Amino acid sequence: MDLRKLRYFITVAEEGHIGRAATALNISQPPLTRQIHQLEEELGVELFNRTPKGMEITEAGTIFLEEARNIFSLVEQATERAQRAGSGRLGRLDVAIFGSGILDTIPRILLSFRSDYPDVKIVLHSMGKGDQIEALRQRRISVAFNRIIMPLPDIKSEVIISENLLLAVNTNSPLSQQQNVDFAELDKHPLIIYPSRGQPNFKGKLLNLFHEAKMFPTISHEVGDAVTGVSLVAGGFGVCVVPESAAALKLTGVKYLPISKAPAGAKVDLSCIYRADDQSPLLFSFLEKVREFSRNAKRDND
Amino acid sequence: MDLRKLRYFITVAEEGHIGRAATALNISQPPLTRQIHQLEEELGVELFNRTPKGMEITEAGTIFLEEARNIFSLVEQATERAQRAGSGRLGRLDVAIFGSGILDTIPRILLSFRSDYPDVKIVLHSMGKGDQIEALRQRRISVAFNRIIMPLPDIKSEVIISENLLLAVNTNSPLSQQQNVDFAELDKHPLIIYPSRGQPNFKGKLLNLFHEAKMFPTISHEVGDAVTGVSLVAGGFGVCVVPESAAALKLTGVKYLPISKAPAGAKVDLSCIYRADDQSPLLFSFLEKVREFSRNAKRDND
DNA sequence: AGGTTTCAATACCTTTAGAGTATTCAAGAA
DNA sequence: TTCTTGAATACTCTAAAGGTATTGAAACCT
Numbered sequence: 001m002d003l004r005k006l007r008y009f010i011t012v013a014e015e016g017h018i019g020r021a022a023t024a025l026n027i028s029q030p031p032l033t034r035q036i037h038q039l040e041e042e043l044g045v046e047l048f049n050r051t052p053k054g055m056e057i058t059e060a061g062t063i064f065l066e067e068a069r070n071i072f073s074l075v076e077q078a079t080e081r082a083q084r085a086g087s088g089r090l091g092r093l094d095v096a097i098f099g100s101g102i103l104d105t106i107p108r109i110l111l112s113f114r115s116d117y118p119d120v121k122i123v124l125h126s127m128g129k130g131d132q133i134e135a136l137r138q139r140r141i142s143v144a145f146n147r148i149i150m151p152l153p154d155i156k157s158e159v160i161i162s163e164n165l166l167l168a169v170n171t172n173s174p175l176s177q178q179q180n181v182d183f184a185e186l187d188k189h190p191l192i193i194y195p196s197r198g199q200p201n202f203k204g205k206l207l208n209l210f211h212e213a214k215m216f217p218t219i220s221h222e223v224g225d226a227v228t229g230v231s232l233v234a235g236g237f238g239v240c241v242v243p244e245s246a247a248a249l250k251l252t253g254v255k256y257l258p259i260s261k262a263p264a265g266a267k268v269d270l271s272c273i274y275r276a277d278d279q280s281p282l283l284f285s286f287l288e289k290v291r292e293f294s295r296n297a298k299r300d301n302d
Numbered sequence: 303m304d305l306r307k308l309r310y311f312i313t314v315a316e317e318g319h320i321g322r323a324a325t326a327l328n329i330s331q332p333p334l335t336r337q338i339h340q341l342e343e344e345l346g347v348e349l350f351n352r353t354p355k356g357m358e359i360t361e362a363g364t365i366f367l368e369e370a371r372n373i374f375s376l377v378e379q380a381t382e383r384a385q386r387a388g389s390g391r392l393g394r395l396d397v398a399i400f401g402s403g404i405l406d407t408i409p410r411i412l413l414s415f416r417s418d419y420p421d422v423k424i425v426l427h428s429m430g431k432g433d434q435i436e437a438l439r440q441r442r443i444s445v446a447f448n449r450i451i452m453p454l455p456d457i458k459s460e461v462i463i464s465e466n467l468l469l470a471v472n473t474n475s476p477l478s479q480q481q482n483v484d485f486a487e488l489d490k491h492p493l494i495i496y497p498s499r500g501q502p503n504f505k506g507k508l509l510n511l512f513h514e515a516k517m518f519p520t521i522s523h524e525v526g527d528a529v530t531g532v533s534l535v536a537g538g539f540g541v542c543v544v545p546e547s548a549a550a551l552k553l554t555g556v557k558y559l560p561i562s563k564a565p566a567g568a569k570v571d572l573s574c575i576y577r578a579d580d581q582s583p584l585l586f587s588f589l590e591k592v593r594e595f596s597r598n599a600k601r602d603n604d
Numbered sequence: 605a606g607g608t609t610t611c612a613a614t615a616c617c618t619t620t621a622g623a624g625t626a627t628t629c630a631a632g633a634a
Numbered sequence: 635t636t637c638t639t640g641a642a643t644a645c646t647c648t649a650a651a652g653g654t655a656t657t658g659a660a661a662c663c664t
Contacts (some may be wrong), residue, residue, distance in 0.1 A: 001377055001381070002304070002305055002306075002307060003303060003305055003652090004304075004305055010481060017611080018612060018613095019610090019611065020613085027651090027653085028615080028645095028652070028653055028654080029611090029612080029613095029650065030613075030615095030652085030653075030654085031611090031651060031652050031653075032652095033612060033614090034614095034651085034652095035615090035651085037613090039334060039630095043381055043384050043385060044384055044385060044388070045384045045386070045387070045388030046388065047384070049581065050611085050612065050613095051611090051660095052610075052612095052659080052660045052661055052662095053610085053611080054610095054611070054612090054613070055660090058388075058581075058582070058584070059387055059393045059582055059584055060384050060385075060387035060388035060393075060583070061384075062387075062393075063384055063393065064380055064383070064384035064387070067376065067379060067380030067383060067384070068380060070376055070380075071373060071376050071377060071380060073372050074369065074372055074376055075303055075373060078303070078366055078369030078372075078373060079345055081365050081366070081369060082345050082347045082349070082362050082363075082365055082366035082369070083345060083347055083362075085347070085361055085362035085364075085365040085366070086345070086346070086347030086348065086360075086362035090365060091361045091362075091364075091365065097606075102563060121423055145332050167546040177483060184611060227629085279351065279360075280360070281362070282361055289571070306622090319640080320640070320641065320642095321639090321640065321641085329622090329623065329624085330623070330624055330625080331640085331641080331642095332623080332624080332625085332626095332641090332642075332643080333622060333623050333624075334623095335643090336622085336623095336640060336642090336643095339642090352640090352641065352642095353631095353640095353641090354630080354631050354632055354637095354639075354640075354641095355632095355640080356639095356640070356644090357640095357641085506616085510645060
């Protein structure tokens with residue numbers, strides 16, 4: 001069997017005439033006769049009745065014609081899909097998410113990616129930092145979002161946005177009457193801090209900032225993530241320093257105050273990480289979209 | 303594009319190694335390398351990443367692999383379906399039916415055919431004799447059932463069964479007390495006769511029989527078909543001569559009596575007709591089944 | 605009936621592309 | 635560094651597809 005034979009067969013069936021079909025195919029009549037014979041031989045089935053007027057398709061031929069057309073449309077589809085996949089417009093992208101980024105930034109990135117690449121299936125995996133690295137190495141995921149990344153030789157990372165810090169306060173607290181709060185004041189309130197796992201982390205970064213400013217805050221609670229931290233604020237257990245994007249989390253009894261007079265390093269990055277050797281066109285288009293998002297975010301900040 | 307290339311591609315994808323794939327395909331390594339390159343060239347897509355360990359399929363390759371496998375299963379299916387159609391086991395058969403045969407014999411033939419050829423779609427058309435001939439010539443149908451056929455050069459006919467005649471009588475009539483009725487007695491009762499259209503027909507045949515026996519029956523009604531005739535018997539309008547298979551029609555108030563001492567010609571055939579030049583394997587398998595039915599019916603009669 | 609026309613089939617030659625052998629190139633592993 | 639492994643390249647050979655010329659067979663038309 002051979003696609004050439006199928007193409008010839010379809011043309012002969014459509015023309016009902018070897019000579020005309022040969023003309024349509026830009027070949028001469030004898031080879032076409034031969035090819036049709038070979039096809040019939042191969043199938044063991046008469047596809048045409050030879051009449052003095054030309055070639056009359058048989059019932060078996062009619063059935064085969066239908067199938068032959070299907071085969072061609074599948075071949076076309078295969079080509080097209082391979083090309084789309086090759087240019088990163090078709091396929092499946094496994095993405096790991098974690099931290100407060102999922103509250104605002106990550107959904108916006110994913111949404112904008114999906115509108116440009118509707119045929120890419122995005123599968124989300126919620127996992128911690130350590131798991132992300134391992135999953136990347138094992139190729140279970142292609143890209144992951146996280147906040148504070150330690151440099152690794154086989155994993156590349158790119159900062160997407162650098163967010164300012166906000167202070168989540170309870171609306172019953174006198175603080176909530178202020179428009180903002182000075183960084184230097186932060187050690188005057190019981191502080192809820194997160195997370196305690198995964199090195200390096202947001203907790204470590206924050207404590208360093210205080211240390212450099214010679215401040216010694218009271219840590220009232222340690223929790224696993226921003227959502228839990230803000231929930232405790234709502235319950236009146238203290239205040240909590242969070243990245244801007246956590247402000248998307250509206251809870252009754254919680255207000256977010258800008259932190260004024262903060263040191264230069266009082267920011268937290270949202271990054272994405274991926275295998276350094278990953279050549280996937282899908283990843284490339286995804287990263288392109290992430291960078292576009294990043295540029296827009298920076299411009300809006302200026 | 304070429305099925306050979308697709309087959310090679312699938313093997314390389316499965317082996318992940320050009321050398322091993324070449325061995326599996328019973329060719330040497332260089333031509334295989336060339337074919338894969340040509341395929342990539344043609345698609346404009348990298349299907350494999352060349353690693354020091356072998357060939358690692360890309361995402362686009364994975365997509366294309368899926369499609370390539372689909373294509374092969376379709377090719378297989380096309381071959382198989384063409385072969386089944388070529389041996390008359392797949393396709394569509396348009397059959398015309400008419401007359402009292404549809405009450406018993408024809409359904410039994412169709413049932414037995416369908417159990418042997420489940421993939422042949424049978425489409426039934428109810429039409430009169432003249433229409434049947436025209437529909438055959440126009441190829442709208444392939445085979446038709448009827449009773450009395452005039453010979454034609456382009457239409458072949460075969461007698462399936464030759465049925466005895468029965469007399470349908472009303473259960474209130476004194477006749478219904480008898481086990482049977484002599485042919486010679488038939489002109490003593492008001493006779494319902496059918497059909498008046500389509501030459502030659504059952505009515506003509508019956509009247510001839512009476513004529514030869516020098517009998518002159520009273521014709522009380524003329525109707526279009528056996529079912530109507532028997533219905534009139536149920537209503538007490540007279541008696542009606544019908545073929546055996548009409549006895550499958552059970553109506554309250556109607557009894558069927560064998561006709562004794564009938565002349566040799568007092569039988570009616572059920573025939574099937576088809577185009578003399580029709581070479582369709584489907585028709586052949588159908589006729590084979592009809593002949594088998596015919597043989598069994600004759601044997602059961604003896 | 606005989607010549608003409610119209611298709612498909614056959615005979616025979618040419619060209620192309622797929623397959624083979626030998627060899628080179630590149631990248632890890634010892 | 636050398637050795638090994640696997641893909642790529644160079645070149646030759648062969649098989650199969652394509653071309654030209656012709657035959658064969660059936661219908662059509664005087």
